Amino acid sequence: MNNHEIDYKLHGDDMQFVEVELDPSETVIAEAGALMMMEDGIAMETIFGDGSQSSGGSGLMGKLMGAGKRIITGESLFMTTFTNNGTGKRHVSFAAPYPGKIIPMDLSTLNGKIICQKDAFLAAAKGVSIGIEFQRKIGAGFFGGEGFIMQKLEGDGLAFVHAGGTIYRKNLQKGEVIRVDTGCLVAMTGDVDYNIEAVPGIKTALFGGEGLFFATLRGPGSVWIQSMPFSRLASRVFAAAPQNPAGRSKGEGSAAGGLFDLLGGR
Numbered sequence: 001m002n003n004h005e006i007d008y009k010l011h012g013d014d015m016q017f018v019e020v021e022l023d024p025s026e027t028v029i030a031e032a033g034a035l036m037m038m039e040d041g042i043a044m045e046t047i048f049g050d051g052s053q054s055s056g057g058s059g060l061m062g063k064l065m066g067a068g069k070r071i072i073t074g075e076s077l078f079m080t081t082f083t084n085n086g087t088g089k090r091h092v093s094f095a096a097p098y099p100g101k102i103i104p105m106d107l108s109t110l111n112g113k114i115i116c117q118k119d120a121f122l123a124a125a126k127g128v129s130i131g132i133e134f135q136r137k138i139g140a141g142f143f144g145g146e147g148f149i150m151q152k153l154e155g156d157g158l159a160f161v162h163a164g165g166t167i168y169r170k171n172l173q174k175g176e177v178i179r180v181d182t183g184c185l186v187a188m189t190g191d192v193d194y195n196i197e198a199v200p201g202i203k204t205a206l207f208g209g210e211g212l213f214f215a216t217l218r219g220p221g222s223v224w225i226q227s228m229p230f231s232r233l234a235s236r237v238f239a240a241a242p243q244n245p246a247g248r249s250k251g252e253g254s255a256a257g258g259l260f261d262l263l264g265g266r
Contacts, residue, residue, distance in 0.1 A: 003127030003157025004028070008104060016102045017095040018123065018160050022084035027126035028092065029081050034122055036095040041086030046078045081126065094123045098230055100164035103187070108156040110222070115194075116161055116187035118151045119230075125157035152190075161187055165228025172219025180215045183229035192221035 006028055007021040017036050020028050032046070084090040096102055102122060105114055115133045124130070133152040153159045163186040170178060172192065179197070188194065195216045217223050 030123035113190035
């Protein structure tokens with residue numbers, strides 16, 4: 001094993017957090033801002049890149065290359081490591097950023113590589129490399145919901161990925177094809193063939209409400225699909241929010257607010 005062997009426990013249902021158990025000298029790496037709580041004896045350190053040995057070599061140049069990969073994927077320049085410097089077991093917990101599920105992925109059972117949404121990564125055992133995955137096909141790059149670049153997680157340790165709503169794992173047989181809304185694709189194993197297809201028919205494309213393109217995934221391999229992408233949730237919240245004129249700040253959307261207006265309170 002090149003990665004640290006960590007134990008974990010998931011808590012909650014729709015707003016989950018993962019509790020990681022660290023033996024002495026074990027380290028877990030996480031996105032900046034993902035920390036929920038940690039026990040005494042755990043040292044926290046902010047680093048460039050992902051801290052793995054495969055981030056481009058040792059030294060300043062290797063660290064800059066690792067950090068540069070994260071800038072390209074739209075992530076923070078820094079990541080945070082949590083190391084157990086005590087003599088016994090210690091626990092550190094990381095929270096999901098929005099309603100959904102945390103998916104534990106043992107990369108040693110997934111051929112050592114997972115391709116995922118650029119904002120899906122939450123935490124991993126030290127040694128897991130968080131890099132970028134360039135889509136080989138131009139169509140997938142320009143029209144895929146996640147853009148030309150996706151994240152890849154490589155190694156033989158545990159990684160934790162987060163996505164919205166309910167998560168469904170689909171195991172594809174060789175040659176089996178599934179079409180997915182581009183925003184609903186969470187992750188896939190490295191052997192899945194990924195491409196973008198246009199929705200057939202002008203009428204369906206313009207008035208179907210499902211967008212102009214969908215992802216075509218061809219097996220063999222495994223695919224993880226989310227029922228509620230955060231972008232879809234955000235658009236629903238924005239559409240339902242009252243569209244208030246500039247300067248309104250009291251009693252919006254309530255009978256009291258309407259009465260306040262009627263009495264000339266503003």
